[in-house]
Amino acid sequence: MLQKIYKKGFLALAVTSALGLAPLAHADVVIGVAGPHTGANASFGEQYWRGASQAAEDINAAGGLNGEKIKLVKADDACEPKQAVAVANRLVDQDKAIGVVGHFCSSSTIPASEVYDEAGIIAMTPGSTNPQVTERGLSGMFRMCGRDDQQGIVAGDYIIDVLKAQKVVILHDKDTYGQGLADATKAQLNKRGVKEVLYEGLTRGEKDFNALVTKIRGAGADVVYFGGLHPEAGPLVRQMREQGLTATFISGDGIVTDEMVTTAGGPQYVKGTLMTFGADPRKIPDGQAVIEKFRANGFEPEGYTLYAYASLQALAAGFNGAGENDPAKAAEWLKANPVATVMGKKEWDSKGDLKVSDYVMYEWDEQGKYHQK
Amino acid sequence: MDGIFLQQLINGLTLGSVYGLIAIGYTMVYGIIGMINFAHGEVYMISAYLSAIALALLAFFGLESFPLLILGTLLFTVCVTGVYGWVIERIAYKPLRNSTRLAPLISAIGMSLILQNYVQISQGARQQGIPTLLDGSFRFAIGDGFVQLTYTKVFILVAAFAGMAALTYIIQRTRLGRMCRATQQDRKMASILGINTDRVISYVFVIGAAMAALAGVLITMNYGTFDFYAGFIIGIKAFTAAVLGGIGSLPGAMLGGIILGVAEAQFSGMVNTDYKDVFSFSLLVLILIFRPQGLLGRPQVAKV
Amino acid sequence: MSSSAIDIKKSLLDAVLAGLLALIVFGPIVGVVLSGYNFNLQFDRVGWLVGAVVIGRFCLSLFLQSPRGERMLYRFETAGSGVHVLPPDHKSRLLWIVPILIVLAVIFPFFASKYLLTVVILGLIYVLLGLGLNIVVGLAGLLDLGFVAFYAIGAYGLALGYQHLGLGFWSVLPLAALMAACAGMLLGFPVLRMHGDYLAIVTLGFGEIIRLVLNNWLSFTGGPNGMSVPSPTFLGLEFGRRAKDGGVPFHEFFGIAYNPNIKFLFIYVVLFLVVMLVLYIKHRLTRMPVGRAWEALREDEIACRSMGLNHVLVKLSAFMIGASTAGLAGVFFASYQGFVNPSSFTFFESALILAIVVLGGMGSTVGVVIAAFVLTVAPELLRSFADYRVLLFGVLMVLMMIWRPRGLIRISRSGFTPRKGVAP
Known part of the structure; x- marks a missing residue:
């Protein structure tokens, strides 16, 4: 049985790429790709970098930004605000970036965006969903994803209308993203007259939630909502099932990755788990050709890969639309015009949020894949 | 006793026995050279990767039966992690043997950064995991509630206590253990009496790493998931457990681990998960105020 | 051989x-x-x-x-130990470096880019932190693994003071030092009777407790979302492009073009002055009775107590002075970043500060200054190695420790000539 689970290993003759630094050509414009390239969230950083790299390649092949080639710079913030500020200053000052795709953690995006605003450059975050990111009146801050409050409304309505749940437990990971999401869902539930039976936070990086699960069991929950990321969601759902708790598990876009199955110890545990996420970018016909390119390179474009791709596309469209590589004009253009991206047509309002958020509910099946419900 | 309380007790015991296993590494190293080995949590993390790799390789070669699989994985992980313990000591701590007390501490912090990033670079930043090995569980009805105990947890409890018993035997009854205790009591005197203290210190690192490896296999089996960052939190908790029980004392480390685990589980069950860690650290501070040498530690006798 | x-x-x-x-x-x-x-x-x-x-x-x-x-x-x-005592009338040959460094620091901002400026500000903040911890660990010999708690108190002091009381940078600066010192006293009283390494874990616990409370107390501290921090002002003039609350921006008042660097230049100048002041105070303290008492207590507590030294008071003073320095650093950090949240105050930060002190040479001031810059600038310099950055940083830490286990600069002290007629 195990041999079946461990698929046949193969010899990969991977040639480790040399540590050579690409020579800096003169006519290049620099775009930063800022995110957690090291640290606990480095897998999201990798998705960003893969997505943006592919986008830069494609845009450069199609003529670049007003005739100039894009040169990407990797900016690592490790999801620490201190490093985010330092790296933002470096992007602005040292690399002379005119645009940034990033950051990932909202707690990094918020302080870094102040730096970008002072320098007058444009930033598009593929994944920071905290409302505060765009609520501070910065003219050059955009996002390619929805907001936690929109996501919370979808989740809250679903819990009441479809699941008809009475006893809801809300958990979060005490981080900007997770708690924001949990609070948004809680607000929607309370607005519609459902009071949660338990509202608690767990610690990121821990793996043992047995005590919490027992407590949830004691509360007699029939729905457990979790605001957080997959490293905690996986063990949490597994320990729920191991303790014989059958309540429905719902989370947000922080668990959108195949690693969710790995962290939960197998598809039998994630089966039936629900989550809110933008309409699957991999299902949108506009992106099929791009997705094939990723797969040809042996990388499944999951999670935020296509968001990063689309973010760079949008920035490029802004600069090309403005006719010159001026961040302020590109920002104005983006707020006035729709952009056709790999994820479909996107429009932004005056705050830099997407006009239409397309959060829908997904369900994981017993094969460990997710499907739109 | 109602079902919930009993379930929390079991949760706490499994968590605590794992803390205890890792705490042994801290307490032994501290006892013998008076150094806090901050890289020890990372040693556990390495062993988690090793156990998953061993499991994958064994399953790939067609090994199916659970006892053989787990035995092979344990053997491989304990051996290789032991070598890691030895190499780390040789590179980062041995050159600092005669230097200030804090120098190895900083070197250990550097080492833990190295290990974390070495694993991240070679294995990727992904979350890793192993499939469930032992499916199924016992279920006891108690009052109107029930207690559910997976086979994996039973296995963990048994294996952890077996490991601790074996270690106690080694330290109390064998020649190696006698050398360790002698070196711990007075390093200079021990070396005068013909004990190669440098080698004993190396052995201690290997034993500590081996216990961390046992914990690594058990934790990986139980939670099924780990990443290159997993050593940090559990390292801090295990260190707390070691101090709680009295650093330098072996039974203290086990007791400290179990007390910490049970206290955490009961507190988050009855009060609040948010403040679970605040509670465990406050507990530590309180115990240390009234018993500065920890629960089972020997009081420090100041020599003039 | x-x-x-x-x-x-x-x-x-x-x-x-x-x-x-x-x-x-x-x-x-x-x-x-x-x-x-x-x-x-x-x-x-x-x-x-x-x-x-x-x-x-x-x-x-x-x-x-x-x-x-x-x-x-x-x-x-054969690594020697103890303090290196210089001959009585020793004059350091490196004395000329000090004025050169000061001159360099003064002319530096005229040439620096903003990125460089921010890196140096961060370096100076860590110099402050290193100096503070140096008093606790280096001089008094109390191993403190939760130093970041006082740093957090300073940083959150500014954010909370602004949010709830409307205080600004200048009024919080002394207040934060005071608050941190009080926190140091509160922590110090119960734990100072513990021996070395138990003290370490208790302070570690204290640091974690402060961070967890900041993270969990949503209504007061904003939880993980953090809080925004006002920019510092100069005689009531603000440095932003647009002044908030109807004030007059600095650049309009002086009729110069808006330059986002001015805020950082200002922080740099004030920070530099504070660092110089702290350096001077510390320099004097080590020569005062209390400074001598710290070091004596570090070397042999029993001997000190039997000679009638009040060990609790002496340790407490070291703890409080160290803590207040960290509080100052926290205020600068908060206004430099414009935003505080609990993830800036993790255990790793404490470890980094400790590394600065040990690497610099316990008790040595110049060493701490150098080490603070090495450890804050190195990760930035290593950015071109991308994924290998933190790995190389760790290697650097281990290698430096092996190369110089007693720190970059050994602590030394000038000796005294015994007076005539007194038995040596």
Whole structure:
């Protein structure tokens, strides 16, 4: 049985790429790709970098930004605000970036965006969903994803209308993203007259939630909502099932990755788990050709890969639309015009949020894949 | 006793026995050279990767039966992690043997950064995991509630206590253990009496790493998931457990681990998960105020 | 110490053994890459690593057999200890460096780019932190692993003071130092009777408790979302492009073009002055009775107590002065970043500050200044190594510790000539 689970290993003759630094050509414009390239969230950083790299390649092949080639710079913030500020200053000052795709953690995006605003450059975050990111009146801050409050409304309505749940437990990971999401869902539930039976936070990086699960069991929950990321969601759902708790598990876009199955110890545990996420970018016909390119390179474009791709596309469209590589004009253009991206047509309002958020509910099946419900 | 309380007790015991296993590494190293080995949590993390790799390789070669699989994985992980313990000591701590007390501490912090990033670079930043090995569980009805105990947890409890018993035997009854205790009591005197203290210190690192490896296999089996960052939190908790029980004392480390685990589980069950860690650290501070040498530690006798 | 002929056979044996170990160590982790429940084999990488280790070990072994290598080994095995006492009328030959450094610091901002400026500000903040911890660990010998708590108190003091009381940068600056000192006293009283390493874990716990409370107390501290921090003002003038609350921006008042660097320039100037002040105070303190008492207590507590030194008071004073310095640093950090949240105050931060103190040389002021810059600037310099950045930082820490286990600069003190007529 195990041999079946461990698929046949193969010899990969991977040639480790040399540590050579690409020579800096003169006519290049620099775009930063800022995110957690090291640290606990480095897998999201990798998705960003893969997505943006592919986008830069494609845009450069199609003529670049007003005739100039894009040169990407990797900016690592490790999801620490201190490093985010330092790296933002470096992007602005040292690399002379005119645009940034990033950051990932909202707690990094918020302080870094102040730096970008002072320098007058444009930033598009593929994944920071905290409302505060765009609520501070910065003219050059955009996002390619929805907001936690929109996501919370979808989740809250679903819990009441479809699941008809009475006893809801809300958990979060005490981080900007997770708690924001949990609070948004809680607000929607309370607005519609459902009071949660338990509202608690767990610690990121821990793996043992047995005590919490027992407590949830004691509360007699029939729905457990979790605001957080997959490293905690996986063990949490597994320990729920191991303790014989059958309540429905719902989370947000922080668990959108195949690693969710790995962290939960197998598809039998994630089966039936629900989550809110933008309409699957991999299902949108506009992106099929791009997705094939990723797969040809042996990388499944999951999670935020296509968001990063689309973010760079949008920035490029802004600069090309403005006719010159001026961040302020590109920002104005983006707020006035729709952009056709790999994820479909996107429009932004005056705050830099997407006009239409397309959060829908997904369900994981017993094969460990997710499907739109 | 109602079902919930009993379930929390079991949760706490499994968590605590794992803390205890890792705490042994801290307490032994501290006892013998008076150094806090901050890289020890990372040693556990390495062993988690090793156990998953061993499991994958064994399953790939067609090994199916659970006892053989787990035995092979344990053997491989304990051996290789032991070598890691030895190499780390040789590179980062041995050159600092005669230097200030804090120098190895900083070197250990550097080492833990190295290990974390070495694993991240070679294995990727992904979350890793192993499939469930032992499916199924016992279920006891108690009052109107029930207690559910997976086979994996039973296995963990048994294996952890077996490991601790074996270690106690080694330290109390064998020649190696006698050398360790002698070196711990007075390093200079021990070396005068013909004990190669440098080698004993190396052995201690290997034993500590081996216990961390046992914990690594058990934790990986139980939670099924780990990443290159997993050593940090559990390292801090295990260190707390070691101090709680009295650093330098072996039974203290086990007791400290179990007390910490049970206290955490009961507190988050009855009060609040948010403040679970605040509670465990406050507990530590309180115990240390009234018993500065920890629960089972020997009081420090100041020599003039 | 015989400088016999180089034994190649021994070196070869060393190299082969090292290679075997490297194979065991790197083989599984580097060679078998897990992905999901699957794995890839990448033995070529193992080959390169093992090859590098074998060659490296061989060269090292040869080097250590040469006369120079033997001298180095000898130095390792007999590391001296204690304080180095200089002759009574010793004048440091390096005294000319101080004015040069000050001049450099003054003219630096005229040439620096904003990025460089921010890196240097961060460096100076860590100098402050290092100086503070240096009093606690280096001088008084109290191992504090939760120093970041006081730093957090300073930073959140500014954010909360602004949010709830409307206080600004200037009024919080002294207040934060005071608050941190009080916190130091509160923590200090119960724990100071503990011995060395128990103190370490209790302070570690305290640091974590402060961080967790900041993170969990949503209504008061904003939880993980953090809080925004006002920019500092200069005589009521703001540095933003647009002034908030109807004030007049600095650049409009003086009729100059808006320049986002001005805020950082201002922080740099104030920070620099504060660092100089703290340096001076610390310099004087170490020569005052209380400073002498710290060091005496570090060397031998029992002897001190039997001579009638109030050890609690002495330790407490070290704790409080150290804490207040960290509080000051926190205020600067908060206004430099414009935003505070609990993830800036993790245990790793405490470890970094401790590394600064140990690396600089316990008790040595100049060493701490140098180490603070090395440890804050190094990760920025290493950015061009991308993924290998933190790995190299760790290697740097270990190597520096092995190279200079007593820190970059050994603490030394000028001696006194005994007066005539007094028995030596």
